[in-house]
Amino acid sequence: MNYNILVVDDEIDNLQLFIRTFRKKYNVLTANSGYEAIEILKNNQVDLIISDHKMPEMDGVEFLTRTLNICPDTIRILLTAYTDASSLINAINNAKIYRYVKKPWNINDLTTIVDRALDVHQLNNDNKELAVDLKELFSGTIAAITGALDAKDSFTFGRSKRVTYYALQTGKYLGLSDSELSELELAGLLHDIGMIGVPERVINKPGTLSSEEYDAIKQHVIHGVKILEEIKQFEAVINTIKFHHERYDGNGYPFGLKNDEIPVSAKIISVADTYDAMTSDRAYRKGLSHESAIAELKKGVGAQFDPDIVNAFVAIIDHTLIEVKKMEMVFE
Known part of the structure; x- marks a missing residue:
């Protein structure tokens, strides 16, 4: 499956590195601010977001938290230099991030994390489809039972x-x-x-x-x-x-x-x-x-x-x- 990844970072060099790294396997969208990224999300189906933590105007945690209303099922990864436990817990709880990656990050490690995150995303989607199928089957069973009673x-x-x-x-x-x-x-x-x-x-x-x-x-x-x-x-x-x-x-x-x-x-x-x-x-x-x-x-x-x-x-x-x-x- 050809997944869409959105990378958000206020440094152009980092965005270019992400494009070079992931473009062979995934469709890569980029934004240099949280505001720009939100507009992209409103108009595109995105499977995974990678966001820098420290950005001007809107930091990564605030941005990822805002995305919950736009794309609740999208996987979120936060790149951060912070090591303060309370800040990271806040990011996990409020922004519902899948993983945080400490800076300086290794591109090979990040690639592995992204691949695994998208595997999780696909599994979640498969489980939802299965749940819908089971619900329809369950509803059909109930209809058959009540129909048998009505017929009696x-x-x-x-x-x-x-x-x-x-x-x-x-x-x-x-x-x-x-x-x-x-x-x-x-x-x-x-x-x-x-x-x-x-x-x-x-x-x-x-x-x-x-x-x-x-x-x-x-x-x-x-x-x-x-x-x-x-x-x-x-x-x-x-x-x-x-x-x-x-x-x-x-x-x-x-x-x-x-x-x-x-x-x-x-x-x-x-x-x-x-x-x-x-x-x-x-x-x-x-x-x-x-x-x-x-x-x-x-x-x-x-x-x-x-x-x-x-x-x-x-x-x-x-x-x-x-x-x-x-x-x-x-x-x-």
Whole structure:
């Protein structure tokens, strides 16, 4: 691969030496100040930057720090005569430099450092591409799993996606972090995956369930955990799936947890799941209206549901329903 290197130094002789040294293997761009180099970076893809430390107007550390916003993935090397440890630590932390090279530097040693740095750069790029491929594969796996569940129960088609969207909007309203929202999204999509292990005659029964049949339904939580617990990527969401049928007052299943013993993510899924179940048509009943379902959620505050979660859900649901209907129209 033909890499682009940017060399920044206020001494012309040094720039000429770099050009002679690296031009056979790499495309070499040069700048004699940090300001000039920043303009070059705005208009060119650069794989590696070599910058002198002591330069007028803008020193090497300040320059390399500014490049983080322009080209965060570029490798940075600092040439310095300073031996003060605090200065070098500051350069490493603030400018995210890959290596610093002490002056006077040896051209052969510097060549080796540059070659190795670009190997690291290529490896980082390869790993990113692999991560994207794995994410796409992972997303495909989830889609296949949720599709299998939808196919088993035609009355709940699209349910996992709706529950997930309700949950995400609630989580955002509550101020969950990006990583927490990602885990919540995954848990929402997979929260009822254990229903695959429940007989279809029980899922689709048009009348009231017997106690034995209701016990079979409750086992879907355990089935779901068993399906997912051996897959490393699902570790973070197991507890959300395991506890999403627990109740605020401790009368839920399968463990009888209460209040703060239940993860916030599981409480959110519980409210979103219950709302969607109440408003969905089934073989044996017509779904409740939006207003009636909200009234039922409010009745369950302090008993089945955490008050803070219900309040957040009520705050977001009207706008969220509009968005859900738009999405469903797209996929019809």
